[in-house]
Amino acid sequence: xxxxxxxxxxxxxxxxxxxxxxxxxxxxxxxxxxxxxxxxxxxxxxxxxxxxxxxxxxxxxxxxxxxxxxxxxxxxxxxxxxxxxxxxxxxxxxxxxxxxxxxxxxxxxxxxxxxxxxxxxxxxxxxxxxxxxxxxxxxxxxxxxxxxxxxxxxxxxxxxxxxxxxxxxxxxxxxxxxxxxxxxxxxxxxxxxxxxxxxxxxxxxxxxxxxxxxxxxxxxxxxxxxxxxxxxxxxxxxxxxxxxxxxxxxxxxxxxxxxxxxxxxxxxxxxxxxxxxxxxxxxxxxxxxxxxxxxxxxxxxxxxxxxxxxxxxxxxxxxxxxxxxxxxxxxxxxxxxxxxxxxxxxxxxxxxxxxxxxxxxxxxxxxxxxxxxxxxxxxxxxxxxxxxxxxxxx
Numbered sequence: 417x418x419x420x421x422x423x424x425x426x427x428x429x430x431x432x433x434x435x436x437x438x439x440x441x442x443x444x445x446x447x448x449x450x451x452x453x454x455x456x457x458x459x460x461x462x463x464x465x466x467x468x469x470x471x472x473x474x475x476x477x478x479x480x481x482x483x484x485x486x487x488x489x490x491x492x493x494x495x496x497x498x499x500x501x502x503x504x505x506x507x508x509x510x511x512x513x514x515x516x517x518x519x520x521x522x523x524x525x526x527x528x529x530x531x532x533x534x535x536x537x538x539x540x541x542x543x544x545x546x547x548x549x550x551x552x553x554x555x556x557x558x559x560x561x562x563x564x565x566x567x568x569x570x571x572x573x574x575x576x577x578x579x580x581x582x583x584x585x586x587x588x589x590x591x592x593x594x595x596x597x598x599x600x601x602x603x604x605x606x607x608x609x610x611x612x613x614x615x616x617x618x619x620x621x622x623x624x625x626x627x628x629x630x631x632x633x634x635x636x637x638x639x640x641x642x643x644x645x646x647x648x649x650x651x652x653x654x655x656x657x658x659x660x661x662x663x664x665x666x667x668x669x670x671x672x673x674x675x676x677x678x679x680x681x682x683x684x685x686x687x688x689x690x691x692x693x694x695x696x697x698x699x700x701x702x703x704x705x706x707x708x709x710x711x712x713x714x715x716x717x718x719x720x721x722x723x724x725x726x727x728x729x730x731x732x733x734x735x736x737x738x739x740x741x742x743x744x745x746x747x748x749x750x751x752x753x754x755x756x757x758x759x760x761x762x763x764x765x766x767x768x769x770x771x772x773x774x775x776x777x778x779x780x781x782x783x784x785x786x787x788x789x790x791x792x793x794x795x796x797x798x799x800x801x802x803x804x805x806x807x808x809x810x
């Protein structure tokens with residue numbers, strides 16, 4: 417592994433897609449929290465929108481008046497290569513990632529530039545591993561997908577819980593996700609893209625399974641399981657990217673023990689709501705297979721639209737983990753405010769800053785947040801108001 421020389425790079429962090437809904441929130445977070453001396457820039461394809469955003473940031477943070485604006489277009493790979501070569505870390509909010517994401521991943525892998533995104537699309541993550549992990553390992557780039565609500569609280573929450581359990585023993589864990597939040601047009605577009613391609617998702621997962629080395633002498637499993645009742649909620653199996661990310665962290669880190677087993681649920685207090693949620697999700701997935709229905713669903717909320725500040729202020733999330741092993745049982749919780757946007761912007765920005773500034777393990781290639789940043793990112797998020805706590809233990 418040989419990381420490219422960072423000394424000649426103009427920027428520490430570049431934010432691509434800064435004028436989108438999630439991008440604007442991430443830019444505002446960086447404007448308020450980037451450390452003194454941080455060389456950061458905004459990137460996008462529309463100069464006028466970037467200028468308006470810079471003016472808005474400068475109204476609250478005068479130092480942003482001179483913030484560099486860089487041209488980058490997902491349809492122009494040369495522009496992405498130029499931006500990737502100019503920065504140490506590149507954060508992107510431009511989705512759906514299956515449609516727009518690969519050229520930037522390729523540019524960062526080739527340039528030895530650390531990369532973070534907000535994807536929750538399993539097929540995209542698997543295809544990027546197959547196509548760009550080897551290049552990133554050679555250049556020293558760290559490609560860290562799912563650095564928002566998908567999947568930071570889940571990955572770091574499981575990592576935190578494992579650290580409270582005995583070492584060298586089989587571990588069993590379940591995660592229960594609860595939130596009252598709503599979503600934006602960009603999130604809807606990414607979700608529809610993902611569920612409309614079940615065969616592509618399965619093929620990519622199988623190809624990766626054949627290509628990816630397995631841990632030697634250890635077993636890691638992440639399964640949907642069956643509906644259950646635990647911690648005062650009904651657990652409905654939740655087929656998101658999160659358990660896959662947790663399993664990859666467990667496969668890479670021996671601290672997860674010789675046999676790690678994880679189950680992932682949506683936690684719902686009332687059984688009728690749980691049943692209704694399952695039926696509604698199934699209906700939406702079915703409709704997403706039909707192009708006219710998918711277009712109709714997409715039109716309900718356009719990209720760039722999302723919950724207003726008042727709605728976000730009333731939103732919250734909590735992910736509770738129940739871990740067992742070696743005769744010990746521990747219950748932990750990761751919680752915070754609006755998960756999809758305010759906290760996601762915080763998570764993406766702090767992930768980028770962690771890669772730029774923290775003393776981290778020597779890793780490269782496609783890695784998870786727990787593997788790439790682990791405790792350093794958890795400490796950053798704790799200082800930023802995300803709560804990691806022990807609820808109970810036996």
